[in-house]
Amino acid sequence: MQVYEPQDTNKIPVTILTGFLGAGKTTLLNYILTERHGHRIAVIENEFGEIDVDSDLVLASEEEIFQMKNGCICCFVDVRNDLVEVMKKLIAQRDRFDHVIVETSGLADPTPVATSFFIDPDVMNATELDAIVTLVDAKHIGQHLHDTVLDGKPNQAVDQIVAADRIVINKTDLASEAALADLEHEIRGLNQTAGILRSQYGVVDLGSILGISGFTPSYVAERAKLLDLDGEHGHGHGHGHGHQHNHASHDATVTSESFTFDQPFNLPRLRSFLEQHLGEQGETAFRTKGILWIAGDDRFHVLQAVHELIDLRPDHAWGDEKRENRLVFIGRGLDRGELEAGLGACLSEVM
Incomplete structure (x- = not known):
């Protein structure tokens, strides 16, 4: 890994x-x-x-x-x-x-x-x-x-x-x-x-197409995309809200699952979960993206992953915008319940 x-x-x-x-x-x-x-x-x-x-x-x-x-x-x-x-x-x-x-x-x-x-x-x-x-x-x-x-x-x-x-x-x-x-x-x-x-x-x-930081995009651009994906859904304390999207009728095995959490993540637990999940599902987990709120850190973190390769790093300090977690998983055979439970176990009670 x-x-x-x-x-x-x-x-x-x-x-x-x-x-x-x-x-x-x-x-x-x-x-x-x-x-x-x-x-x-x-x-x-x-x-x-x-x-x-x-x-x-x-x-x-x-x-x-x-x-x-x-x-x-x-x-x-x-x-x-x-x-x-x-x-x-x-x-x-x-x-x-x-x-x-x-x-x-x-x-x-x-x-x-x-x-x-x-x-x-x-x-x-x-x-x-x-x-x-x-x-x-x-x-x-x-x-x-x-x-x-x-x-x-x-x-x-x-x-x-x-x-x-x-x-x-x-x-x-x-x-x-x-x-x-x-x-x-x-x-x-x-x-x-x-x-x-x-x-x-x-x-x-x-x-x-060159020098666009597409693999690790800026917070502003990536958050706007994730909001567009998931913005119509409500938020619940400690719960993952979002939706499943079936990418195309000709390839129904490819889907995306998006999640929103209004609690921060515990970074070590989250990293461990992502490494385990993507390590096991690497061949069928195409892309994983997220803007993350990490407990005890004033910076938002950007998550980008391709198969089992994980890029998770802090970016800039949070501004006046609402702190929240938004993640999108794209792949084959995604188990929404398993993902939601795994992510939920990574949430922190400490803000």
Whole structure:
């Protein structure tokens, strides 16, 4: 179990870029590696594929690391190579770039890639996960989300959307406004908190997907999202109020459970519960998020977890807003009663 609590803000931000086959990841990466956008970005690619290297290659500093004319560097990785070892090579050249993008396979769940950044102390101390960004093909994603062969089974297209901190609907020129609106509504059913953008030909404002602190967002932004999820429900002293949301009829196994408590948590008990719960349910617990009120601490805490990887850290001092706990669990086969009982046992009588 890795509990991620970075203390150093001078870390290399890492973006996990995912998206189902044909979503446009290669087009976006070509844009990043060839346009003069002023950013120094290192891109880790599984293979050469269709990345446009030859016309912009400046020099090869190591066997698989190339520098582009616009200052970006590209690292081509055989799928059999260890991502951790590749990251160590990049970290040794960290003066050459300001951000790392890792592209996953179109058929991959991005969360195991994310956990790669927390299994090695050197990599964990030098990097910080910025966001999981998912590209969606506006015209064809529907057939993947509603794949009857995968009915009731793990669906990579669904998993990629559920795991995202930011979702880019690409190829919007191939879909009508009505279709795009329907797609956004369906995406919002799968992921209620990720920001949604539109793009054509993989062109997107890089400031909207990089350096966004999507994995550990600010209190103000995250609390607003959680309030939107759960705001229609009342509060009870020491009780968890909230709701279950069925993400999509085509994959009824994916649900979310939200909870609100108006008592503070005992931090050691809560951490122990989360480690045990996510350790046991890691494969099916996609995302866990929360704004937490901790007994005896004037700061609110932000909880973010991907599978069994937990990020729980204090943020800023509480302001004039009401102190309360809000949590959302997203996964398969969630047991609301078990979660509510476990969380309830972590509440503190001490304010």
